[in-house]
Amino acid sequence: MLSAAPGVWSVVHGTPEPLTPVALREVPIASAALSAMPEAALPAWAAELKIETSDRGVLIRLPLADGESLYGLGLQLKSHEQRGKKRVLRVNSDPVADTGDSHAPVPFIASTAGWGLLVDTARYASFHTGGQRRACDLAEPAPGVIGTTTDELYRARAGGRRELVIEVPVARGVTVYLFGGPTLKDAVRRYNLFSGGGCLPPLWGLGVWYRAFGKASRSEVEGIAAGLRADRIPCDVLGLEPGWQTKAYPCSYRWAEERFPDHRGFLQGIRGKGFRINCWEHAYVHPSAPVYGEILPHAGPSAVFDGLVPDFLMPAARAAYARHHGVLAAEGIDGFKLDECDHSDFISWPWCFPEHDRFPSGLDGERMHSLFGMMYLRTVHQVYAGRGVRSYHEVRNAGALASPYPFVLYSDLYDHRDFVRGVVGSGFSGLLWSPEVRHATGVEDLVRRIQAVAMSAQALVNAWYIPQPPWANVDRAANNRGESMPERERATALVRDAFRLRMSLLPVIYAAFARYRADGTPPFRALAMDFPQDAEARTVDDQWLIGDDLLFAPVFAGQASRSVYLPSGDWFDLASGRRIAGGERIDEDTPVERMLLYVRSGAILPLAEPVEHVRADTVFRLTVRVYGADPRPCDLHEDDGESDAHERGASNRVRLAWDGSGGRVERSGRWPGRRYEIAEWQRIGG
């Protein structure tokens, strides 16, 4: 067992494969931040860790303790707790069952016992998390109840020695990384810092996103933008779907002058109206793409959508791609949506390359699936990082060591509870996820989805298959016919309210991301992470924390009320200021306009006057609320919001504190600008 970094150990068995997430890392370990964490001990089971090789591959085993809960393994939309499961970490779009298949599987698992484990592999590893008992442990006969439902028959049994068993197929060796605690959150932070720390998106990226109808032309997009401003719907980012290119499926990466005449003029004009542009694409290269000839010798053997699959491990392919996208960025595209970089077992027609393909770099298709999203997004990230600007993007696949990259996952799936579960769980694995809004079953469903996405890492409306916003008509077919629904005005108002609340929380969300970058604490996370010894909190998969002090409980269409669990301690209803004693479930009435947000007692929460979009010179006017006894200081992050100068010290910490008689602002740092000014202080429950 070697020390890989402070509080991080590695174990090498056999001959590890050469092309793995850690081997291919580009961002250095955030060693200083790791050193700043409390000292950690090896996990309790470290001496009992066993790794062995067989004809099948490598098998890793370690004992699990009674009562420890497990989390992680990437974006698992169908489950929250990972104990007692079999998870196969296969990359796949639109997984329909709880098998481990995921847009973004990550071979990292963390425990409430205060440890994390990363298997450094790009293979489809299987994690067996203590669901089986061993035959040799059979002691007491099982009760042998005659069940009459399959659930009764199949329910997991308790008792007996349990193991975590991980199989890595094909490999003749592996490196495993152990992350110390002592808490679950510490282990997750160490994993994120080992990855290089979290990302800090540009301030504009944390505003509202609206992706326009796929077939929209320049004037139609401008019309949509004007409509958003006219309806006073906050919006920072306009997304263009495939129609901006001359060819899509596969992609040419060339502006379609036919639909976007004078595209440079379009970009300039739309930027002048306060919008940033994010453009859809995928990595499959059309023969008419300028980079086609350069990619061809460095492509995989299978065509995908009749286009080339670039091997992003090959420097020439990456350079060609980055160069061309650099031109697109310089012209005014502020970011990209990287579609279909996952896989297709659950799609009627298997469009993606098979696992047995051999790529020029030596990777087979299986490992390429696990690495493709990360290699692709790093290529795009570098386009902006190399120009000294920050960006925020969308991506369909990510993997291990993802936290430093400002890319948010999304899916064509649409179950709202699964989407919420994605926000709750993504924080365990260094991932960001948006429960994007497309259409809805009715106004209630639309508003609930909008409220949830407004409280997530990326407030994204994806109207790619509807020409009008969903608040004009939730029904997809009617929307396409150009019809408004009768409730249009009411729906628009409710959507506006939710997005204005998002904008008023921008300073808090930005601060949470600055924390993510500095010390690896995920900005959006499960209650389990902050309350790991609370048995009820461990199970909660339909509420999440924003930063340290804000708890959001999304409501689902059809609920006239919902049960909310607030962990012990006092909480305050954000809207009403009502104090609630935590430690038990409460029933909250949920009229459609009500969003359930709770502030932890002792928090200082700044709320900004909402702006519709962020400008370089935006100054947020803050109403600073001070909740409960012994208020804790609140640190905001202040910088130019869009360049990488903050990496070289051009930022301020703005500390808001309450000293019993009044509020104090303490600004320290080297950025000369100002992002925040205090309009007033409010004392609540003090």
Add this chain to the structure above:
Amino acid sequence: MLSAAPGVWSVVHGTPEPLTPVALREVPIASAALSAMPEAALPAWAAELKIETSDRGVLIRLPLADGESLYGLGLQLKSHEQRGKKRVLRVNSDPVADTGDSHAPVPFIASTAGWGLLVDTARYASFHTGGQRRACDLAEPAPGVIGTTTDELYRARAGGRRELVIEVPVARGVTVYLFGGPTLKDAVRRYNLFSGGGCLPPLWGLGVWYRAFGKASRSEVEGIAAGLRADRIPCDVLGLEPGWQTKAYPCSYRWAEERFPDHRGFLQGIRGKGFRINCWEHAYVHPSAPVYGEILPHAGPSAVFDGLVPDFLMPAARAAYARHHGVLAAEGIDGFKLDECDHSDFISWPWCFPEHDRFPSGLDGERMHSLFGMMYLRTVHQVYAGRGVRSYHEVRNAGALASPYPFVLYSDLYDHRDFVRGVVGSGFSGLLWSPEVRHATGVEDLVRRIQAVAMSAQALVNAWYIPQPPWANVDRAANNRGESMPERERATALVRDAFRLRMSLLPVIYAAFARYRADGTPPFRALAMDFPQDAEARTVDDQWLIGDDLLFAPVFAGQASRSVYLPSGDWFDLASGRRIAGGERIDEDTPVERMLLYVRSGAILPLAEPVEHVRADTVFRLTVRVYGADPRPCDLHEDDGESDAHERGASNRVRLAWDGSGGRVERSGRWPGRRYEIAEWQRIGG
């Protein structure tokens, strides 16, 4: 390329694994029947077959021709045609997506170009059936249409050289078997004959099955039986669910005297009322099972449901199991339902053993999953075969070379269209499947499901979680409360009618199975198999053939009418005698009592006066219908219906023919008994 049997070739690459379906076969190849088939040539692509080994395993490639359709790969409930797909042949219960996961995946694929291919492996092989184009084949740029649905975007593309690529993980070699045509049906027949021919169930097994409420006691089961007789619902087999044992989950294989006092008396009495008994079980051994001690040294390392997993490859384990079940059979259990011998990735709690487990025989869990059902069912089959009697059973997993065994697959899934697709497709892979009926959404749904199961390999009602028959109350909860639904009488009548039609078709169905045994022709099969050059017939996944001359089109709840495709040639509506010209789709009105059955012109179809159950001395009184011009002879199989004496020549062929002026019966063979007598001949459309 070696000759493995007439019209069957084998290709060996590298070092094939020792434990494979063919290596473990027990029934000999039906060589004489294979010799009787027309001469066959190697498939056209034989010289281009490539097999290679890599770190991943073995890769098999062969070119696919334009326009050839592929079928097979086991019980694929979510798809019919297998061209253009990726199929991973993983054993799994209740698969929810079209990935290849199946209760009964079989590495056999057959083509309308007139060939079949079996990969002799127990590994989870992946079949890639021409869905990808190669990058080097990219010629014409794709049209690059801007789609606005994922289906538009992902639809398979046509054109370009296509391959069938099969990957066998881990293996360092493999044997592949090629089956000649010249037709698709010939290739499937050769596969079934290579397996040892099809099974011939006992005549009573082809009657109606009713599985009783899981918690039912002896008297409750006797009450259910009496109720069936009182309602004049045909029924041959009563199924007992877990409650017959002292312990279940895992199993003790001991009668629970508490619920079944004097079980031998119960069995004798129920047999006297004309019922056979089929008992539920699974293979996981409870510590209180008499065979526990003998199984323990030959069990897998993981407990399943806290019971031992027998390694059925170990002779001592198999012998202990067979011996105990021989005692149960001798007491009067006529057959078993072998549950949960598949796997559990799609179940909330992963109850089955993992793929990396090592069994005493040397098999790992992956290969054990693929072989478990076959080894288990052979053990049970031998219990009866060894006593010289035939039986018919249920099983949750089967694999390659399954056709000689009288076991029918079933599932806890319940989508009616998927269930119908199971009947249609199972015939390509030597499998039998029952679309069992449990509960229903209403009377219409119940009747449609009953009508379909009545026309399948096993007319099975599985009322394990409802104390009353579903025709008493379709609603599960109300049924459990003892309530009758208002439509009870009407539902009962419609169910009775469907089952009486089943019983009147018994001679035809029995003859189809005799054919299956003699020459490998599947009794229940897709239109594609008989009309492979008919482009429309290839696609039909909601109609099936029973024998050569009867076509059934199930109706689904909610349909007031349905479209039926009759291949070219004339057909006759079974109920009305109306003549229909085939070769196009027709719209049929479907009042709930109407079952859509069509007879091919030129067929001689005997319909029996329905009996409620089959007795040793049952003689079917036949009305023989002669349809259309140039009637073809119809061969019925006549024997004692329950012993294995027919294997030694104790059977008759009863040939029904029409010579222009009247019907003739030609009986030949060495069984002295009589099973059929002609009541009348009817000439239709002559």
